[in-house]
Amino acid sequence: MTETVIRSRKIKEKKRVYPPRRPVPDLGLDKGAEKLTPERIESTIRSVLDNETGARLKVYVDTCAHCGLCSEACHFYWSHDGDPSYSPAGKVKQTISEIVKKKGKVDADFIRGAAEIAYTECNLCRRCSMYCPFGIDIAYMMLTVRRIAHLLGVVPQYIQDTAHSHSATMNQMWVKDDEWIDSLLWQEEEAAEEIPELRIPLEKEGADILYSVIGPEPKFRAQLIYQAAVIMHEAGVDWTMPATPGWDNSDMCMYTGDNEMMGRLKKVHFETAMRLKNKRIVMGECGHAFRSIFDMGNRWLAWKMPPIPVTHAIEFYAELFRDKKIKVKKKFEKPVTLHDPCNIVRGRGLHEMARYVVNEICTDFIEMHPNREHNFCCSAGGGVINTGPPFRNKRVEGNRIKAEQLFAAKSKGAQVVIAPCHNCHGGLEDIIHHYNLKMELKFLGDIIYEVMER
Amino acid sequence: MHTLYNLVSGPLVWVAFILFIGGSLYRIITMAILAKEKDGAVYAYMDTYHAFRSIYHWIIPFGSRNMKRKPVITSVAFLFHLCLILVPIFILGHVMLWKDSFDIAWWYMPDLAADIMTVLVIGACVFFLIRRLTQPEVKYLTTASDFVLLGIVAAPFITGFWAAHQWPGMRTALILHMLSGEIMLAAIPFTRLSHMIFFPFTRGYMGSEFGAVKHARDW
Numbered sequence: 001m002t003e004t005v006i007r008s009r010k011i012k013e014k015k016r017v018y019p020p021r022r023p024v025p026d027l028g029l030d031k032g033a034e035k036l037t038p039e040r041i042e043s044t045i046r047s048v049l050d051n052e053t054g055a056r057l058k059v060y061v062d063t064c065a066h067c068g069l070c071s072e073a074c075h076f077y078w079s080h081d082g083d084p085s086y087s088p089a090g091k092v093k094q095t096i097s098e099i100v101k102k103k104g105k106v107d108a109d110f111i112r113g114a115a116e117i118a119y120t121e122c123n124l125c126r127r128c129s130m131y132c133p134f135g136i137d138i139a140y141m142m143l144t145v146r147r148i149a150h151l152l153g154v155v156p157q158y159i160q161d162t163a164h165s166h167s168a169t170m171n172q173m174w175v176k177d178d179e180w181i182d183s184l185l186w187q188e189e190e191a192a193e194e195i196p197e198l199r200i201p202l203e204k205e206g207a208d209i210l211y212s213v214i215g216p217e218p219k220f221r222a223q224l225i226y227q228a229a230v231i232m233h234e235a236g237v238d239w240t241m242p243a244t245p246g247w248d249n250s251d252m253c254m255y256t257g258d259n260e261m262m263g264r265l266k267k268v269h270f271e272t273a274m275r276l277k278n279k280r281i282v283m284g285e286c287g288h289a290f291r292s293i294f295d296m297g298n299r300w301l302a303w304k305m306p307p308i309p310v311t312h313a314i315e316f317y318a319e320l321f322r323d324k325k326i327k328v329k330k331k332f333e334k335p336v337t338l339h340d341p342c343n344i345v346r347g348r349g350l351h352e353m354a355r356y357v358v359n360e361i362c363t364d365f366i367e368m369h370p371n372r373e374h375n376f377c378c379s380a381g382g383g384v385i386n387t388g389p390p391f392r393n394k395r396v397e398g399n400r401i402k403a404e405q406l407f408a409a410k411s412k413g414a415q416v417v418i419a420p421c422h423n424c425h426g427g428l429e430d431i432i433h434h435y436n437l438k439m440e441l442k443f444l445g446d447i448i449y450e451v452m453e454r
Numbered sequence: 455m456h457t458l459y460n461l462v463s464g465p466l467v468w469v470a471f472i473l474f475i476g477g478s479l480y481r482i483i484t485m486a487i488l489a490k491e492k493d494g495a496v497y498a499y500m501d502t503y504h505a506f507r508s509i510y511h512w513i514i515p516f517g518s519r520n521m522k523r524k525p526v527i528t529s530v531a532f533l534f535h536l537c538l539i540l541v542p543i544f545i546l547g548h549v550m551l552w553k554d555s556f557d558i559a560w561w562y563m564p565d566l567a568a569d570i571m572t573v574l575v576i577g578a579c580v581f582f583l584i585r586r587l588t589q590p591e592v593k594y595l596t597t598a599s600d601f602v603l604l605g606i607v608a609a610p611f612i613t614g615f616w617a618a619h620q621w622p623g624m625r626t627a628l629i630l631h632m633l634s635g636e637i638m639l640a641a642i643p644f645t646r647l648s649h650m651i652f653f654p655f656t657r658g659y660m661g662s663e664f665g666a667v668k669h670a671r672d673w
Contacts, residue, residue: 054492
């Protein structure tokens with residue numbers, strides 16, 4: 001079934017000439033590029049190429065046979081009717097391969113263009129590595145471009161602001177230390193109206209679980225903390241949240257190319273769990289934060305795997321259902337479909353577990369195609385949504401294929417899209433609005449909270 | 455003509471093989487050392503089982519999703535690579551050369567099979583050329599060197615076919631055949647043809663990252 005659906009899907013009309021790219025005005029990119037000098041560009045690039053990259057980049061650049069077979073992996077390529085400048089190898093050609101070939105002798109305009117491509121036209125979703133016969137890691141190459149752009153100070157303004165927040169507050173959203181605690185107390189108070197004995201344990205040393213959320217949760221999705229607290233309470237879990245910085249495991253520095261800050265963030269996070277002597281970290285439904293603690297941040301800190309076990313919400317929910325720690329009162333009846341987030345599916349293989357949880361809580365589950373490891377990205381990931389309003393249209397129009405995918409699921413009856421990831425949520429919300437799909441969007445936690453016995 | 459023949463059939467053969475084997479070893483060893491210095495992750499995460507699992511899915515025809523989606527290019531590419539490797543090793547003319555020079559011999563393929571497979575290689579090269587010229591996503595990536603490489607690969611097969619069928623000018627064709635074959639061998643380690651030597655490493659590494667760390671499939 002899957003195969004036929006995918007095979008029949010073709011780029012509708014390949015064109016001879018595609019509209020030229022127009023740079024999207026952005027203060028960070030424009031002002032940053034204005035300050036560049038040829039010497040600074042060259043010395044920065046040389047330093048990155050000589051000191052921070054090695055055999056991988058060389059082999060990748062030398063091995064690419066220019067076959068174009070990666071093209072149809074990319075949602076940007078699909079959504080621009082097969083415009084080759086949006087294909088993964090096309091983006092490499094316009095950025096890192098030129099940088100390597102010219103050994104850094106490129107001008108400020110080039111850097112600005114390369115930065116725009118790397119920050120706003122690639123979600124680092126790694127789907128192309130599954131379509132390249134050689135398994136070339138194109139996401140890694142785009143991250144190298146971002147690293148160079150970061151060191152040159154040519155970063156989109158909005159995501160740079162987020163990175164600044166990380167460095168100043170150790171969280172993504174400029175949440176002050178007391179505001180964090182206030183938000184938790186507020187949610188505890190709210191939840192206590194429903195379940196009087198409910199607590200959100202703060203700083204509980206030796207608790208089994210350190211529960212970690214991302215900046216946006218206390219900032220504007222506080223109900224998620226409420227729901228998590230109810231789930232924890234009903235499941236009888238021994239958990240805690242820290243009252244200090246280190247509570248936020250999100251990481252936009254990983255995406256701007258600020259590896260040093262990525263390392264600091266993860267260090268604070270891991271050390272918080274160690275200070276509280278927790279057995280493991282359980283985190284909410286977020287994809288990129290998982291990538292940061294499981295894949296990239298830990299490596300920067302020279303931990304092959306995270307120094308303390310990390311459990312994503314999907315795994316955690318699956319565990320609770322398997323051990324019958326939460327029971328379902330009445331399953332969710334609206335037909336649902338599931339979006340597979342890149343960072344926990346291609347990044348952790350949680351797709352079957354997610355389906356297990358969905359089937360535990362919903363009566364009617366409709367697959368969207370392609371799915372599992374082959375799912376299309378939401379186009380918000382990789383920090384792209386964090387580049388903010390200037391690039392919103394580009395992001396949403398660059399993912400028409402996702403709208404088509406959602407629409408196909410809708411035409412089979414799906415009314416609700418489950419997206420167990422914050423960025424996916426933001427991205428899909430915009431897509432649903434822009435393409436007028438009129439579908440509801442939910443986290444797994446939303447539905448679990450709704451259907452569980454309590 | 456005679457001197458030229460002696461040159462391409464004697465010293466240049468040695469040069470070509472030394473460049474091919476020595477060059478390949480050189481590339482692999484220097485990259486392995488560089489990886490040790492700069493990409494520690496490659497060694498840390500390389501995982502034999504998952505590396506081979508991924509390689510396996512990518513060396514059998516239609517073993518990956520993308521291959522299934524693109525049956526034409528998959529068929530052509532597999533036939534092309536298969537014939538490209540088998541013909542030079544098992545064609546009677548070459549086997550006899552090994553026998554004459556070093557007194558070692560192995561199975562050789564019937565002439566008809568060699569003819570068909572040679573035509574397949576040439577046909578595949580024409581297919582790749584047309585694809586490069588007409589498909590926007592391939593054309594966009596194409597540089598002059600891609601045409602040169604295609605020529606380097608096609609030339610030994612065209613000239614070999616010419617010489618084997620003793621068409622007019624076969625002496626010249628034979629010299630060109632040897633010369634172009636030598637160029638191709640020597641070019642493998644130093645051009646994008648090096649995907650031949652690096653494929654197991656790039657694919658294996660991606661297979662390890664996906665399989666062992668991320669618990670996902672990469673095909």
